[in-house]
Amino acid sequence: MAAAAPNKKTLTVIITHAPYQGTLARAGLDAALAAAAFEQPVQLIFSGHGIYSLLEQDTKAAGTRSISKLIASLPLYDIEPVYAEAAAIAQLGINADALPAGTQVVDKQAIAALIDRADHVVSF
């Protein structure tokens, strides 16, 4: 476990759902941002269809708020880098150049290491 200061726990947030498949991806981002706002160390991992959250989106036609602004705000909360699962990027045929600056593409072993050094893991 990470040697965090008292009452500081490293929180790993894993987002596995696509951004507009229900509201879980947004809920996960909200949780990550809240933890960072309260000065908790946050590791944010996008895996599976959660990767789609990192792509620029125009959701006007869908009548729903885009989560792109939330993604863009992550560095302001010191949630940097954000981690993206390499296997999902390959499987979904996503061009890694389309991912925002500050995205670190990681393999399963690296994700396991991130989880290992977290105090808590929550998944959305």
Add this chain to the structure above:
Amino acid sequence: MIYSLLVLASPTAGQTNRTAAGFAAELYSRGHTLHRVFFMDAGVDTALATPVAPQDEINPQALWIALAKQFDVELVACISSALKRGVLDELEATRYEKVAATLHPNFELGGLGQLVDASAHSDRLITFGGG
């Protein structure tokens, strides 16, 4: 050990919400304590005062309320998820000029800070649903 739970699963879809309530009860029987249960996303439906379960089904809400009464467990519904889903206490119902308050009295509304606090003050934070 001090536990907190993050419950994302709806009480009316699948078994996960009920599993979480069973897990919570089991924690006490093993000598652990529960700092807080934080309901978020579809999980906030657990805090609705108004669902009517079919007679031969158990609404997991009853299990949560029994825990709250027996062990004084804090049951907190994420306010932003709750507002979207129409789970309103008197204050919010008045503020948004809605016809009724719908929050069950054994639950309270709270911000995400309550989840962060639960994370900071618990040895384990377990997610139910969402995976």
